[in-house]
Amino acid sequence: MSSEGTQPLGRARPQETPAVAAPLLRRGMGNLATVAAHLVLMTWTVFVAFPFLWMVVTSFKTDQEIFFSPWRLPSALRWENFARAWTDASIGRYFLNSLIVVTGAMVLTLLCASMTAYALARFDFPGNRILYYCFLAGLMFPVFLALVPLFFVVRDLHLVGTFQGLIIVYTAYSLPFSIFFLHGFFRSLPGEVAEAAIVDGASPYRVFFDVMLPMAQPGLVAVGIFNFLGQWNQFILPLILMPNPDRYVLSQGLAFLAIQRGYESDWSALFAGLTITMLPTLIVYVFFQRRVQQGLTVGALKG
């Protein structure tokens, strides 16, 4: 289902393909129908956007305003809420922890996955297929099945509560999809350039790092975005593998705060913290919006 399913995503812009609608339009998509369509879609869009907007506005309010005038704009922009969230509520520390873990895991994932996908896609050797399907099998199982044994494996290696432990586990669980995706990508690359480089006497390593990897850049970007979102948003793995509150990652720390701060009732800092937490993902989304949409939907059709 991959080939037929993914091809149209490249041109997923509705206004680029009026052809589909044309015959129906010819009979007239009435004005009334258009208005109704807009109304329905707009209602949903407002419904989706409203909680986010409410959150951002609320994060500038005082606790009094949050309680007693929920529908009014803040009387002044309380930037200090963000400072309090960043330092007192440790959002800053969680943010940094997430950054360390995800950066490490992304580098390791992309390196391991591209090398392995390349070797499996371009070289014939006994056991090649078996290895490939072993990696694919990881896409099928719910992570919950592995939780208990995984915890003990990580504990026996003395990696519980460490950044290295999280990095390597994130990588391990990102490999199946990444290898699968890049395998297809390396297969589709033309071989001539690499062959020319070999004739010129380049070592197999140089062929990979200087020729093939640059050619695979679009695939690496797609896998990179996919993994960034998956790893930045990861919750269950740090929950069992990172018991040390100083090293909580962002999603874990936020869940912890939501429970703890609720009792302490520093609502404005909580709202500010939530807003800060959303920023990196929002930025990635705004800049790579179409690529993110394509990457995630292509991933769905292939997986």
Next chain:
Amino acid sequence: MHHHKYRLIIPFVLPSALIYGVFVLWPYAQALYFSLTRWRGFSRNRPFVGLDNFERMLDDRLFWNALEHNALMLVVLPSATVALSLLFSALIAQGGRGLRGAEIYRIVSFFPQVMSAVVIGVLWSFVFHPNIGVLNGFLRVIGLGSLQRTWLGDPQWVLWAIALVAVWSSVGFFMILFIAGMQSIPTDLYDAATVDGASRWRAFFGITLPLLRDHLQVAFVFMGLSALDLFALVQVMAENGGPSRAADVIARYMYDLAFNKSQFGYATAIGVVLLILSLVLSVLVVQLTQRERIEF
């Protein structure tokens, strides 16, 4: 030559294979064995008890309570999400070029998909909050103050609140998926239908839906699997499974048994049940959609 080849293959494959083997394959393989042991606490003593853990599940009220909630979600989430996203994508893709501003609908509705379930859950637990929540505030403003609830503190509402959030965050994703699918359908099919005098309605059910089979398959499998999970949302929005465990789900119950109560053997057995359920679900969806194709 051969020697050369393996000098690349071995260092390129070995690190991945090692990491993957140790942290993914080995735990999965061990899980099947752990589920057949009685293993409590951190002792290394794990007596083999056969299928005892699975027998225990049959009488475990809390397990069935959680499973019922998953079953309900398994019906509600895929149908609600697919229905809404089909409607919206049909309005955008078949509304023609006249539907200006469709871009903004797509961008905004997709956004929750990139946020973590934790962020979404915390955000919505604020929305539903009895005092500071915007939902009760809204009801007060429009004069329906009598409808105010504690929502997440109310056993009648908590699971539905979580279902709403799950649908809210997924519709945009499947909308994009379906729009792409609809745009890949060849135009002449619709031309033929128009010649035959088919209504837009019939063109949708007769042409669009059957040709979206692969996309629908993906949507049902994905939403089904997320209905079997729901861990993060429940963990954040309904601490300990909510009031009277009214929103407990298997994944959370399993996590609780393992990491709060140290009942590792029994928890892993529940993990095995989760695996079986997801496999059955995938096979079932594929089977059902295959049959549709023959009818068409």
